[in-house]
Amino acid sequence: MSKDSNSESRFGIQTGHHCKERSIRSSGRCPRAISYNVVRNVPVAAAASAAGKSQRARPARGLSIGLLAMALLWVGPILACGSFQPRPTPTREAPVAEPAVETPVPDQPAPTAPPTTTPSPTETAVPAPTPTVFVRNPLPIGEAARITILGGLNVREQPTVRSPALTLLAQGKRIIVLEGPVSSDGYIWWKVDDNQGTVGWVAGGQGQEDWISAQVGDARPVNRSPVIGDRVIVTLNGELTVRAFPGVGSTIVARAVTNSAFTVVAGPQAADGYFWYQIRSDDGQVEGWAADGREDERWLSPLE
Numbered sequence: 001m002s003k004d005s006n007s008e009s010r011f012g013i014q015t016g017h018h019c020k021e022r023s024i025r026s027s028g029r030c031p032r033a034i035s036y037n038v039v040r041n042v043p044v045a046a047a048a049s050a051a052g053k054s055q056r057a058r059p060a061r062g063l064s065i066g067l068l069a070m071a072l073l074w075v076g077p078i079l080a081c082g083s084f085q086p087r088p089t090p091t092r093e094a095p096v097a098e099p100a101v102e103t104p105v106p107d108q109p110a111p112t113a114p115p116t117t118t119p120s121p122t123e124t125a126v127p128a129p130t131p132t133v134f135v136r137n138p139l140p141i142g143e144a145a146r147i148t149i150l151g152g153l154n155v156r157e158q159p160t161v162r163s164p165a166l167t168l169l170a171q172g173k174r175i176i177v178l179e180g181p182v183s184s185d186g187y188i189w190w191k192v193d194d195n196q197g198t199v200g201w202v203a204g205g206q207g208q209e210d211w212i213s214a215q216v217g218d219a220r221p222v223n224r225s226p227v228i229g230d231r232v233i234v235t236l237n238g239e240l241t242v243r244a245f246p247g248v249g250s251t252i253v254a255r256a257v258t259n260s261a262f263t264v265v266a267g268p269q270a271a272d273g274y275f276w277y278q279i280r281s282d283d284g285q286v287e288g289w290a291a292d293g294r295e296d297e298r299w300l301s302p303l304e
Helices: 044-081
Strands: 144-147 153-156 165-169 174-184 187-193 199-205 231-234 239-243 252-257 261-271 274-281 287-291 300-302
Touching: 165 199, 174 199, 252 287, 261 287
Parallel strands: none
Antiparallel strands: 144 174, 153 165, 153 199, 174 187, 187 199, 231 261, 231 300, 239 252, 239 287, 261 274, 274 287
């Protein structure tokens, strides 16, 4: 038995057409065949009627299955959750600051008041007495004195040989004693004023020898350069030329002999290798410029 492509339905009913039985009709074609149900030998018309009923019952069954599925979709969550209630929306709570942990502070001992004591009376420091310096021929403070040592004395800032020297006082120089005596470095020191603007300390000797004398005596010439106001005498062995102006080429005014006395009124002026001073005689008859000397010889010496 041959089948076509639609020989079997969903329910196993054979719907194919057969030409096994030929009609006794004279046309010779296969007349409209009568279909039978292969299984139950039901005619095609009865099968079709049954199929129609089955098609009408199929939609109702599909609808019932759909409704049942929808009911399960709704009833399932209800049964799982207990009731169909809307869940409350979670509320975010504001964070609460935790209280700061306080660090325990160790107990501090109560300050102990210092014992009250009566202060002892302040002792006044008594300066050590200045050692007494023995001087064979002391110099009177505030009085004049004279340098007597050959070659003169250095004037220093402090009473010590390590102090810098300020100037040199020539032999015969007249000074004023200000302070002393002070013993240092094996010498006896005196603070003096040389009457020319220098104040400092000079060594007066080493105990057995006096380099400064309180015996001033009469004024005498000293080996130093003159200053304005000095009383000077001519110490040149011979005659000292007095000129109208500083310089060896100037006009000669006068010639002064040894021990002639003058007063210095101006100078010094350097010219032609000499230092020149303007001098005036006591009677005013001689006035001019004279050289004070050379390196190893003094021609005008101040009187002190």
